Amino acid sequence: MSSSGIDTLTRVLPALLLVIGAPAALLWWNRSGKSKQTRTLRITDRAGFGKSAWVAIVEVDAQRFLVGAGEQGVNLISLLEPVAVLESRAESSSVETALVPRPAPVTNETNEGPRNGLVRRLQLMTVRTSTRPGWSSVSGQQR
Known part of the structure; x- marks a missing residue:
């Protein structure tokens, strides 16, 4: 190689390494920086309703x-119980406690608006209510 070839190579090679190596x-x-971070917000499940409406279960730290x-x-529809609470309830629950009739929650809100009916029904399904006193869980008859 001539000295002009070596001179060109010494100028081009660092520039080429910089152009390819930097990106x-x-x-x-x-990539290595993101793997060390822990994500505190997760979408656990999602269901779509039509073109532009959906509901999702979002977990932030220990809350759902x-x-x-x-x-x-x-819009926030409801605060859900943490997964650990649900798992402990599933282990301790039985068919007897699952058959206890529960009253529908009493609300003063109206379902006015084009899409509020579905949202309101989802709210009513997730509201926790106490059991009615005087109801038997097995036979379904009042004591």
Whole structure:
């Protein structure tokens, strides 16, 4: 090689390494940095209703929320119990406690609006109510 070829190579090679190496190094650094972070917000489940309406279960740290969204925005429907509480209830629950009739919650709100009926029904399904006194869980008859 001549000295002009070596001179050209010494100028081109560092520039080529910089052009190829810098993006590769940034990509590697970006991936390794994200793996160390823990995500505190997760969408556990999601169900769509039509073109632009959906509900989702969102977990933030140890809390769970039922969230609904549509064309008008995002709304909190209900605060759900943590997964650990649900698992402990599933272990301790029996058929007898599952058959206890529960009253429907009394509300003063109206279901006015084009899409509020579905949201309201989901709210009513997730509201926790105490059992009615005087009801038998097995026969379904009043004591």
